[in-house]
Amino acid sequence: MDRRLPELADHLLLIERELRAQGWWSATPPSAEALASVEPFCVDSLSFEEWLQWIFVPRMKVIIESGQPLPSVSGIRPMAEMVYSANLGKAFGLLVLLGEFDALIGKATS
Template identity: 70%
Template sequence: MSTTSVALIADQLLLVERALRVQGWWEASAPSAEALASVEPFCVDTLDFSQWLQWIFLPRMKAIIEAGAELPAVSGILPMAEQVYGAGSREAAELLKALGDFDKLISAGR
């Protein structure tokens, strides 16, 4: 993946974080180690989706980018977000757009 593509993805991750903060879904304290250690997809048994984005997804993507490691070949986070918030949610519109754009950038890089 080109340096430009990686930079665009990094910028998109900042927009995901911004959307979480704007909605007041950004938390100051991390969930328990047990909650973060869930093996279920999206930690659905222990975390809210916004918590999963903040404490699992964003840190993992940042680590991948900083290490220069291979980014995922595909991303399907938007459908999960639409399931959680509703596809037409006005409250989550900024977050849904940011996640949809992230999915597109990941797919475009392949």
């Protein structure tokens, strides 16, 4: 078993908690059409927060829980930095968590 899995699962919970703390968590899912976007990060149909909540977190949970191979790299923090460039102070906690997640994904399997 990949030793990163428990730490990655914990980070997903921390990301969710931060989204909730910032008021960026929604009880209402986007439309099926919005979720079906083929654009990276669904930039044409979802906000970054929606993408994190409705696509990224659930997909990563499935990968972790089913023992599927993890992605070899993750570059979510750079995207978040672009999205929140005008509001880095409010997004600071989320940026830290996403950077830590990226680093965990980048670690070699032990």
